Amino acid sequence: xxQVKQNSPSLSVQEGRISxxxxxxxxxxxxYFLWYKKYPAEGPTFLISISSIKDxxxxxxFTVFLNKxxxxxxxxxxxxQPGDSAVYFCAALIVNNAGNMLTFGGGTxxxxxx
Amino acid sequence: xxxxxxxxxxLVQPVxxxxxxxxxxxxxxxxxxxxxxxxxxxxxxxxxYSVGIGQISSEVPQNLSASRPQDRQxxxxxxxxxxxxxxxxxxxxxQGSSQPQHFGDGTRLSIL
Numbered sequence: 001x002x003q004v005k006q007n008s009p010s011l012s013v014q015e016g017r018i019s020x021x022x023x024x025x026x027x028x029x030x031x032y033f034l035w036y037k038k039y040p041a042e043g044p045t046f047l048i049s050i051s052s053i054k055d056x057x058x059x060x061x062f063t064v065f066l067n068k069x070x071x072x073x074x075x076x077x078x079x080x081q082p083g084d085s086a087v088y089f090c091a092a093l094i095v096n097n098a099g100n101m102l103t104f105g106g107g108t109x110x111x112x113x114x
Numbered sequence: 115x116x117x118x119x120x121x122x123x124x125l126v127q128p129v130x131x132x133x134x135x136x137x138x139x140x141x142x143x144x145x146x147x148x149x150x151x152x153x154x155x156x157x158x159x160x161x162x163y164s165v166g167i168g169q170i171s172s173e174v175p176q177n178l179s180a181s182r183p184q185d186r187q188x189x190x191x192x193x194x195x196x197x198x199x200x201x202x203x204x205x206x207x208x209q210g211s212s213q214p215q216h217f218g219d220g221t222r223l224s225i226l
Binding site: 031043045091107 | 123148158173204206212214215216217218219222
C-alpha cells in the first residue's frame with residue numbers, strides 16, 4: 001500500500017511560469033512532509049519541509065502548501081527556471097525514537113523549457 | 115559542515131558475487147543512517163536504518179544486509195548478488211528524529 005503518491009510522473013512548464021507539483025498521502029500520522037530534488041546519477045537534495053501543524057512554508061522561490069483535510073500537499077516553484085528541471089520527490093516522516101523514517105512518493109519529472 | 119561520502123559511484127558485478135558498498139559521514143556524531151534503493155523509474159525504498167553503532171533495522175526482507183561498525187560508517191553487503199539487486203543505492207544521514215535526511219551521491223549497481 002503506497003502511503004505517499006505522486007500521481008503525475010512528469011510536468012512540463014515554460015521558463016518564468018509557475019510549476020506546481022502535487023502529492024497525496026493516506027497516513028494521517030505523518031508529522032512532517034519534505035520535498036527533495038534529484039538530478040540523474042546524484043542523490044536527492046533536500047529542498048523544503050513543512051510540519052503537519054502548518055499549512056504553508058515558503059523559502060525563496062519554493063512554497064509548500066499542506067491541506068490536511070484532503071491529505072494533499074503541493075510544491076510551488078515561482079518563477080520556474082531551466083535549472084529546476086529534475087525529478088522531485090515528496091516524502092513524509094513520522095517522528096519516533098526509532099529514527100525518522102521517510103516514506104517517498106514515486107517522483108515527478110519536471111521539465112522547464114527556456 | 116557535514117558531508118556524506120558513498121563509494122564506488124558505479125559498480126558492475128556478476129550474479130552470485132559478493133557486494134560491499136560503503137558510506138561515511140563527516141562533521142557530525144551519532145547520526146541516524148539509512149540505505150535506500152531506487153529501482154529504475156521508481157521511488158526510493160528504505161532498506162535499512164541505524165540509530166547507533168551495531169543497531170540495524172531492516173525494512174524489507176531481501177538478499178542484502180547492513181552493518182555499522184563505527185559511528186559514522188554504514189556498510190551495505192551481500193554474500194551472493196541476484197539480478198534483481200540491480201539499482202541505484204543511496205545512503206543518507208539525519209541528526210535527530212525531526213530533521214531532514216541528507217543523501218550521498220549514490221552507487222549505480224549493475225548485475226550481469
